Amino acid sequence: KSGKPYLKESAFEALEKDFQEVINLLQGEKTLEKFRIEYEKLHAVMKKSHENEKRLMEKCRELNTELVVNSSKVAALTKLSKDDRGTISSMKTEIEKAWKMVDTAYEKEQKAKEMINSLQEEIARLTNLVDQGSGLSLGQEYNIRDLLKLKEEITKERDQLLSEVVKLRQSLTQATELQQDTERAKNEADQSVTQLQQEIQLHQNEASREARKKEKMEKELKNLLAEMDNKQAEIKNLQHLIQKSKEEQLKMEQHLKDQKILNEKAGKELEQFQMRNNKLMQESEQHSVMFEEVMQDIHQKTAELKARDDEVTQMRLEISKLNKVRDVLQNKLRVAEEQKVDAGHERNTLKNQISGLERGLEAAKKQAEIDKKAIDELVRERDMLSKNLVKATNATQKQINLVKLHEQSKKNLEEEIQNYKNEAQKQRKIIYQLEKERDCFINETSELKQKVLQHLKDTEIREMQICDYEKKVEESVIKLKWQQNRCEAVRTERNLYSKNLIEAKDEIAEMKKKLKTVTHQVDQLKEEITDKEAALVKAHLEHQQTEKEKESLKAELLKMKKQALETKRFIENQEAEERKLLKIIAEADAERLKQKKEFDQVINERDILGSQLVRRNDEVALLYEKIKIQQSILNKGETQYRQRMEDIRLLKLEIKKLRREKGILGKSMANVEELRQEVHHMRKELLREQTRCKILEEELENPLNVHRWRKLEASDPSTYELIQKIQRLQKQLISKTGEVIEKELLLQEKEKLYVELKHVLARQPGPEAAKQLQVYRHTLREKTKQLKVLSSELNMYESQSQEYKYEIERLAKELLNVKKKYLAQKRKEQQAKEKERSLTDTEPQFPRPRSDVPRFIGGGFALGRLLPKVTA
Numbered sequence: 068k069s070g071k072p073y074l075k076e077s078a079f080e081a082l083e084k085d086f087q088e089v090i091n092l093l094q095g096e097k098t099l100e101k102f103r104i105e106y107e108k109l110h111a112v113m114k115k116s117h118e119n120e121k122r123l124m125e126k127c128r129e130l131n132t133e134l135v136v137n138s139s140k141v142a143a144l145t146k147l148s149k150d151d152r153g154t155i156s157s158m159k160t161e162i163e164k165a166w167k168m169v170d171t172a173y174e175k176e177q178k179a180k181e182m183i184n185s186l187q188e189e190i191a192r193l194t195n196l197v198d199q200g201s202g203l204s205l206g207q208e209y210n211i212r213d214l215l216k217l218k219e220e221i222t223k224e225r226d227q228l229l230s231e232v233v234k235l236r237q238s239l240t241q242a243t244e245l246q247q248d249t250e251r252a253k254n255e256a257d258q259s260v261t262q263l264q265q266e267i268q269l270h271q272n273e274a275s276r277e278a279r280k281k282e283k284m285e286k287e288l289k290n291l292l293a294e295m296d297n298k299q300a301e302i303k304n305l306q307h308l309i310q311k312s313k314e315e316q317l318k319m320e321q322h323l324k325d326q327k328i329l330n331e332k333a334g335k336e337l338e339q340f341q342m343r344n345n346k347l348m349q350e351s352e353q354h355s356v357m358f359e360e361v362m363q364d365i366h367q368k369t370a371e372l373k374a375r376d377d378e379v380t381q382m383r384l385e386i387s388k389l390n391k392v393r394d395v396l397q398n399k400l401r402v403a404e405e406q407k408v409d410a411g412h413e414r415n416t417l418k419n420q421i422s423g424l425e426r427g428l429e430a431a432k433k434q435a436e437i438d439k440k441a442i443d444e445l446v447r448e449r450d451m452l453s454k455n456l457v458k459a460t461n462a463t464q465k466q467i468n469l470v471k472l473h474e475q476s477k478k479n480l481e482e483e484i485q486n487y488k489n490e491a492q493k494q495r496k497i498i499y500q501l502e503k504e505r506d507c508f509i510n511e512t513s514e515l516k517q518k519v520l521q522h523l524k525d526t527e528i529r530e531m532q533i534c535d536y537e538k539k540v541e542e543s544v545i546k547l548k549w550q551q552n553r554c555e556a557v558r559t560e561r562n563l564y565s566k567n568l569i570e571a572k573d574e575i576a577e578m579k580k581k582l583k584t585v586t587h588q589v590d591q592l593k594e595e596i597t598d599k600e601a602a603l604v605k606a607h608l609e610h611q612q613t614e615k616e617k618e619s620l621k622a623e624l625l626k627m628k629k630q631a632l633e634t635k636r637f638i639e640n641q642e643a644e645e646r647k648l649l650k651i652i653a654e655a656d657a658e659r660l661k662q663k664k665e666f667d668q669v670i671n672e673r674d675i676l677g678s679q680l681v682r683r684n685d686e687v688a689l690l691y692e693k694i695k696i697q698q699s700i701l702n703k704g705e706t707q708y709r710q711r712m713e714d715i716r717l718l719k720l721e722i723k724k725l726r727r728e729k730g731i732l733g734k735s736m737a738n739v740e741e742l743r744q745e746v747h748h749m750r751k752e753l754l755r756e757q758t759r760c761k762i763l764e765e766e767l768e769n770p771l772n773v774h775r776w777r778k779l780e781a782s783d784p785s786t787y788e789l790i791q792k793i794q795r796l797q798k799q800l801i802s803k804t805g806e807v808i809e810k811e812l813l814l815q816e817k818e819k820l821y822v823e824l825k826h827v828l829a830r831q832p833g834p835e836a837a838k839q840l841q842v843y844r845h846t847l848r849e850k851t852k853q854l855k856v857l858s859s860e861l862n863m864y865e866s867q868s869q870e871y872k873y874e875i876e877r878l879a880k881e882l883l884n885v886k887k888k889y890l891a892q893k894r895k896e897q898q899a900k901e902k903e904r905s906l907t908d909t910e911p912q913f914p915r916p917r918s919d920v921p922r923f924i925g926g927g928f929a930l931g932r933l934l935p936k937v938t939a
Contacts, residue, residue: 079117082295086110089302099305106298113291116284123277123284130274137267144260151253158249162242165235172232179225186218340698344840347705357715364722365817372814379807385746410815417822424829435839442846445683449853452676456860459669463864466662466871473655473878480648480885484892487641491896494634498903501627508620515613522606529599536592543585550578645893652882659875666868673861683854690847697840704830711827718820725813732806742799 086106093103193214 082113083110089299092306093302096309098309099302102298102302102305109291109294109298113288113295116288116291120281120284120288123281126277127274127281130270130277134267134270134274137263137270141260141263141267144256144263148253148256148260151249151256155246155249155253158242158246162239162246165239165242169232169235169239172228172235176225176228176232179221179228182221183218183225186214186221189214190218343705344701347701347708350708365821368725368817372810375810379803381746385749406811410811410818414818417818417825420822421825421829424825427829438839438843445846445850448679452679452857455672455676456857459672459864462665462669463867463871469658469662470871470874470878476651477878477881477885484889488892495899519610519613526603526606533596533599536596540589540592543589547582645889648889652886655882659879662875666871669864669868673864676857676861680854680857683850687847687850687854690843694844694847707827707830711824714820714823721816728809 089106090103093099093106
């Protein structure tokens with residue numbers, strides 16, 4: 068990656084200027100408030116990404132400097148570790164030599180101790196002999212002196228050896244201390260190297276993370292820039308739309324002002340009508356109370372009139388019985404009775420009309436109950452609609468939650484796919500490195516095998532040469548022995564061969580020279596043999612090291628096989644996860660189909676609601692028409708109410724008049740008891756007369772006396788008394804007939820007023836109708852509000868359903884793209900796996916070397932150079 072930032076400072080400043088200009092343009096417009104907020108968010112995200120990029124660049128630079136410093140430190144430490152290894156190897160060799168010296172010294176000390184013990188025994192034995200013998204001979208004294216000298220020499224040697232042993236031990240302790248110090252230094256150096264390697268690894272990881280973050284931020288910046296371009300294009304489109312919407316808004320504002328003025332007028336008229344209605348309701352209540360009082364008075368008066376009617380009838384009967392002569396009065400009475408019958412018929416007709424009005428009232432009540440039932444049904448439908456709306460909101464909320472879950476799962480899947488891609492790239496890199504290392508190790512093993520074979524061949528050649536040299540040495544030893552025998556024979560035969568002495572001396576000199584050369588050659592051969600033995604030992608050690616490396620490589624092979632098995636298991640797990648994801652995708656498709664079905668159901672319900680709304684609008688229009696009719700009826704009722712109020716006022720005046728007349732009649736009716744007594748006496752007299760008449764008729768039919776003719780004694784009143792009585796009764800009749808006529812006229816007028824009031828009351832709506840009207844108005848207002856809310860909610864649900872449709876289609880497209888990408892990735896991985904399997908099948912399986920184990924190449928000596936053969 069390049070160290071340059073994605074955006075330069077000048078470009079960033081230009082972007083900020085553009086941002087400020089766009090915000091200045093968008094500040095005054097409320098319609099683009101959401102767009103301005105999102106634009107500011109995008110700008111803040113871009114700022115953050117720019118700052119993060121700067122910080123990441125600084126971190127990358129710091130990490131690079133630290134890496135350089137750490138790499139220099141690691142190089143210095145590796146040099147120190149190499150030097151320490153050399154010093155350790157030299158110290159080991161010195162320690163081995165010291166241990167060998169210690170072993171030889173210990174052997175010498177043991178031998179000296181044995182000698183000392185043997186000499187002590189001899190000394191003890193000799194002392195015993197001295198004690199036994201009186202004196203020693205000179206030879207024995209000399210022997211004792213020699214032994215003492217030997218003893219002193221041996222003690223000196225022992226002291227020297229002890230001092231050497233002490234020195235060697237001190238040198239050993241010093242060497243061990245040095246070795247420990249060097250080992251400690253080596254361990255510390257190894258630890259520091261491992262720490263530095265870990266730090267380097269951490270820094271590398273951090274650098275890779277930062278690089279990934281930088282890549283992500285660059286991608287986000289690119290996306291943000293693209294979004295910025297899109298948003299700017301949208302801003303231009305929105306500005307055009309804003310201009311159009313402003314013009315439409317002005318038109319709508321004017322229309323709204325007109326509508327507001329009309330609404331205010333209608334509201335004022337409604338308030339006036341409501342005030343009038345309330346006043347009329349209060350007045351109607353007052354009039355109803357007054358009417359009840361008047362009705363009570365009328366009932367009382369009717370009761371009194373009935374009582375008077377009864378009295379009048381009785382009086383009429385008495386007058387008819389007493390004054391049969393007055394046919395005129397009887398005719399008048401008949402006319403009055405006919406009028407009364409007519410009044411009764413009129414009363415019956417009025418009763419029938421009242422019953423018809425009562426039936427109309429019952430029908431109105433039934434209609435009100437039907438309207439109440441319709442209102443209850445409307446309320447139930449409203450509740451059902453509200454429940455359906457709640458269900459729809461819950462379903463939409465569930466759909467939103469499902470969409471969010473799908474988005475989260477999609478994001479998780481994308482992140483996992485990205486992680487799998489990164490891991491696959493890492494594994495490919497690791498496999499590529501391992502393949503390289505494998506090839507290197509294969510080449511190295513082949514070279515090592517060749518070298519080992521060459522070394523084995525060289526060792527066999529060296530062994531053959533050693534065998535030849537040993538044979539030659541044996542031959543030279545045999546020759547030496549033979550020459551020695553010959554020398555002894557010459558010495559024995561010296562006297563015999565005195566003549567050939569000089570020649571023999573010359574030959575001896577020559578033989579000595581030859582012996583010297585042979586011994587010199589033997590020494591050289593011994594040195595070469597020691598060198599070869601050391602080389603063999605080194606080769607053996609190297610062979611052991613190679614075997615160890617071979618074992619370590621086998622262990623690494625086993626580890627790699629385990630890792631391969633783990634990767635296979637991981638791949639199987641990934642395939643299982645893929646199956647699970649495919650199942651989840653299938654479930655998501657099924658859920659999407661379910662949601663589509665539910666959406667279709669919601670659309671059908673919306674259509675049903677629209678039809679119901681149309682019906683409700685029609686019903687509302689009908690109700691408005693009914694309200695208009697009721698208002699017209701109310702206006703008519705107000706006029707009739709005023710007329711009835713005037714009639715009631717007149718009736719009150721007439722009632723006052725009647726009360727006055729009642730008082731007058733009450734005063735005039737003080738002699739009623741006397742008249743009743745007279746009527747009683749008259750009735751008694753009538754009965755007497757009737758009984759007399761009957762007896763006389765019986766006597767006439769069955770005469771008891773023979774003499775039919777006899778004088779009748781009569782006690783008839785005088786004519787004057789009768790005339791006075793007739794005059795008095797006529798006066799009473801005239802007064803009573805006048806009173807009856809007046810009372811009948813009053814009754815007729817009261818009945819007419821009663822009928823008219825009944826008609827007025829039947830026409831008027833009454834308190835129950837007013838209450839129902841108020842209830843209807845309240846329900847109408849609530850229904851209109853609910854209808855407005857439902858229409859707005861329907862519009863909202865239609866817009867939300869369209870948005871959900873678009874989101875579902877977009878998610879389906881994204882799912883298809885993800886599926887295609889995932890399948891393409893799986894195909895690529897399968898192809899790569901098949902290629903790797905084919906490569907692994909064709910290539911030989913060699914153990915892969917470990918990177919942390921030290922490697923040894925070469926033996927440290929030339930194997931191509933052969934040693935010179937020694938000739939005798």
